Amino acid sequence: MEKKNLTCIRCPLGCQITVTLEDGQVTDVTGNTCPRGDEYARKEVLNPTRVVTSIVRVEGGILPVLSVKTKDDIPKGKIFDVLEQIKPIIVKAPVAIGDVILADAAGTGVDIVASKNIEAVS
Numbered sequence: 001m002e003k004k005n006l007t008c009i010r011c012p013l014g015c016q017i018t019v020t021l022e023d024g025q026v027t028d029v030t031g032n033t034c035p036r037g038d039e040y041a042r043k044e045v046l047n048p049t050r051v052v053t054s055i056v057r058v059e060g061g062i063l064p065v066l067s068v069k070t071k072d073d074i075p076k077g078k079i080f081d082v083l084e085q086i087k088p089i090i091v092k093a094p095v096a097i098g099d100v101i102l103a104d105a106a107g108t109g110v111d112i113v114a115s116k117n118i119e120a121v122s
Helices: 035-046 076-086
Strands: 002-006 015-023 025-030 051-060 065-070 088-094 100-102 112-114
Touching: 002 035, 015 035, 025 035, 051 076, 076 100, 076 112
Parallel strands: 051 088
Antiparallel strands: 002 015, 015 025, 051 065, 065 112, 100 112
16 A cells, blocks of 8 residues: 655645555545545546646747647646757747647647737737
8 A cells, every 4th residue: 555645736725635545546535625636636646747838939929939838738757848849939920829839749639829919010
């Protein structure tokens, strides 16, 4: 039997959660005050994922950089692969929130999308 202690990040409460594992399976979750904590803890110990945020350079825009993010969460182990693919990207203005900047980042099946509008320089 293995126990892991986590701080839940699904809401501002930050519950201290204990997850009990046996043979790679979650057998018990305690310390959460809502169902979201249980869901978070199970996912975090078996298949941790994250949303990645970054910036890319903008050509011809009113701002020099554009904030971007993964459209959904990705496996935690793929974060640095995704960031390496984002690093060389330069987009041309105009850009709208939700525009796909990079499809299928690092083979995750998740797109990198714009999280800000950038107008072109007039």
